[in-house]
Amino acid sequence: MTDIEHPGTFHGLPVFTLPPPGEGGPDPAALPRADSVAWRLDCTWEGPAFPEIWQYFLDTVDPGGVHALLIGPWWPDDYSSFAPVAELIAKDAGRFPALRALFLADVTGEECEVSWLEMSDVTGLIEAFPRLGELVVRGGGDPVPEEEKLQLRPLRHQALRSLRFESGGLPGHVVRAVGACELPALERLELWFGAAWYGGDATVEDMRPVLSGAGFPRLRHLGLQNSEIQDEIAAAVASAPVVAQLESLSLAMGTLSDTGALALLEGQPLTHLTSLDLHHHYLTDPVMSRIREMCAREGVHVDLDAADYWDPEDDEPRYVAVSE
Incomplete structure (x- = not known):
């Protein structure tokens, strides 16, 4: 939390x-x-x-x-x-x-x-x-x-x-x-x-x-974060017109998984951003590597700090960073 x-x-x-x-x-x-x-x-x-x-x-x-x-x-x-x-x-x-x-x-x-x-x-x-x-x-x-x-x-x-x-x-x-x-x-x-x-x-x-x-x-900055439907939000952001005018984007603090992250990677370009905040996520190493490579190639600062106490090998529920 x-x-x-x-x-x-x-x-x-x-x-x-x-x-x-x-x-x-x-x-x-x-x-x-x-x-x-x-x-x-x-x-x-x-x-x-x-x-x-x-x-x-x-x-x-x-x-x-x-x-x-x-x-x-x-x-x-x-x-x-x-x-x-x-x-x-x-x-x-x-x-x-x-x-x-x-x-x-x-x-x-x-x-x-x-x-x-x-x-x-x-x-x-x-x-x-x-x-x-x-x-x-x-x-x-x-x-x-x-x-x-x-x-x-x-x-x-x-x-x-x-x-x-x-x-x-x-x-x-x-x-x-x-x-x-x-x-x-x-x-x-x-x-x-x-x-x-x-x-x-x-x-x-x-x-x-x-x-x-x-x-x-x-x-110029949009944060849609701390959500239990973070994958759905990421998929919507992937084709959202507002992204083109942004300088920074945050989908942090929620339950983002590979599903949402891949939707972002396969959607509209994010290469014009200066920063992308995805901290407190549930991504696997291969998907994180793809995001890091894209951001490094285009000079986008990315935060990929994972959720605390989460092990991808465990079948534990995902949680948002702030609830109660």
Whole structure:
């Protein structure tokens, strides 16, 4: 399994976690400049609730200078829905004219398993920041109640250049909504589909608008990964029009076998790519050799690190890198 960790940098800035308020709290004068770091907010166990953390952030840091913001665990005790957090941030969006990057649910497995995060509809929050350039959303899974699952409605956003959904069970309706969005500036798109057991029910048909290339004319990196149907995705990518406009492609983290890899090799040329990421795969040595030879011949960087704990001689089920 892939360990999900807190990023050290985000949007090109070092991540700085705001120390909690209270007795012995930080001297505001000793904090970094608002524009010099990516600010991370979280609730410590049995500490202040998120609304108090949020107000403390607004009072302590100049929101007008903040470029990047990460939201960590938003519950001080029991897990709770992200909806009130999204509403609170959206309400104060006007105070963040320089905000260009948002990371929703920067939460590790030790804090909460990715598929147990109680998310919400994130559409309104995206719309609240029309200049947002980068968005990462972590979470989405089946164990949580229906009203606390990840939701997205089709939207138009002029500025968004990078969009990533990290999930152990990405719902098909979210994938369809992404394909129906109008994102003329989008350059990077990454979708982690996850496992059916955790609500990852997206199909190749759900991905067709993305694969067509028509909706995102500036797309240069595409990641369709962490999927139990990675072979089907690879076969679809092998003839997908979007590939011609890409500079990099990732089909990593899933259950890719020789079937999907051979479809890629026998499909349209991939020689224009600068990188091909297939890590966490289930390929045999002969097929890996063919991929390496093709990439070496054309100068394509390839990642072929295999899935952990997998032996091609064993009849064990294949698994995705991130599920629960």
